[in-house]
Amino acid sequence: MTPTPATSTTITEWRKERTVPKVVDHEQRRxxxxxxxxxxxxxxxxxxxxxxxxxxxxxxxxxxxKPYFSTKDDLLTFAFDYVFTQTNARMAEATRGLAGVAALRAYCLEILPIDEVKLNEARIVIPFWHLSLGDSAKCEVHEEAMRRWRGVMATHVKEAQDAGEVDTRLPVSTVVGQLLNMMLGAQITATLTPADQSVDDLVEQLDTFISLLQLGTGDRIPAAATTAQSAGPRRRSAPRSGGSGSAGRP
Structure with missing residues (x-):
């Protein structure tokens, strides 16, 4: 039985609580x-x-x-857009006050699946790619996201070249294409074969790529140098286990 308030004032308040509809934050529900x-x-x-x-x-x-998503595909499309938005927000914060190589590295670290949040984001992205193969609208959503990332990356590469941090003979579009392919590929490998792709591995791959851009001569690293580098000590992080994460994306 519902308890009855003792006074007329509390009765009025009690009736209001029972009759006023609860305000739902629909975006938070999504x-x-x-x-x-x-x-x-x-x-x-x-x-x-x-x-x-x-x-x-x-x-x-x-x-x-059902009032929010009539199909699982609708939910996945919203999830991809959410991931992209959250990732962009992290990128803006991570690169604040930075330029050139420092900004480029910080920007890419927000894509690499090196923590549980970014790994969960990769788990959303991969099935979205699969569904996009037969859906031109989803393809356009993805392409628009990649256009934005390529544009920002190109700006940072050009800043690095103007500052003498990166070999100016390297075409900006080629550098950006290689780097973006590396980031997207890392989302696949970290999701499918996490035991073979530790956090340290992914960060080292990014840093090695950036260091190649900084050689200046355009020559390949001598074999002796690569051998010495690969023989150095390597710290491996603990294997990541699946679980929930807050996008809190992109």
Missing amino acids: IEFVEALWRIMSRVGFEAATLQNISAEAGYANGAI
Whole structure:
């Protein structure tokens, strides 16, 4: 039985609480479903995720997700856009006050899946790529995201060349293309073969690529130098386990 308030004042307040509709933050609700999708994908993969178990994972009844996402593909498209937005926000913060090589490195570190948040983001991106193969609208969403990243990377590479940090003979578009392909490839390998791609490995690959841009002569590193470098001590991070993460993206 519902308790009855003791005074007329509390009765009025009590009636208001029972009659005023609860205000729902719809954007936050969508994000909760995205984060629920992340957790399910980290355990059993995208194909095993359903609207029903995503809704349950988020703590809601089966039909609660339908007003927001009518299909799993709709949720994945929203999740990709969310990841991209959150990643861009991190990039802006990480590169604040930086230019040239320092900005380029900081920018790329926000794409590399080197923590649980960015690994979860990669888990969203990969199935989105798969669905985009037969969906021109999704392809355009992805291409628009990549155009933005290429543009910012190109700006930082040009800054580095103007400052004498990077070989000016290297075409900016080629450097950007190689670097972006490396970042996207890292999302695949870190997701599919995490035991072979530690955090240290991924960061070292990025730093090695940047160091090649800084050679200045355009010559290859001598074989003796690469042998000595590879023989040096290597710190490997602990294997990452699947789990939930906050996008809090892009």
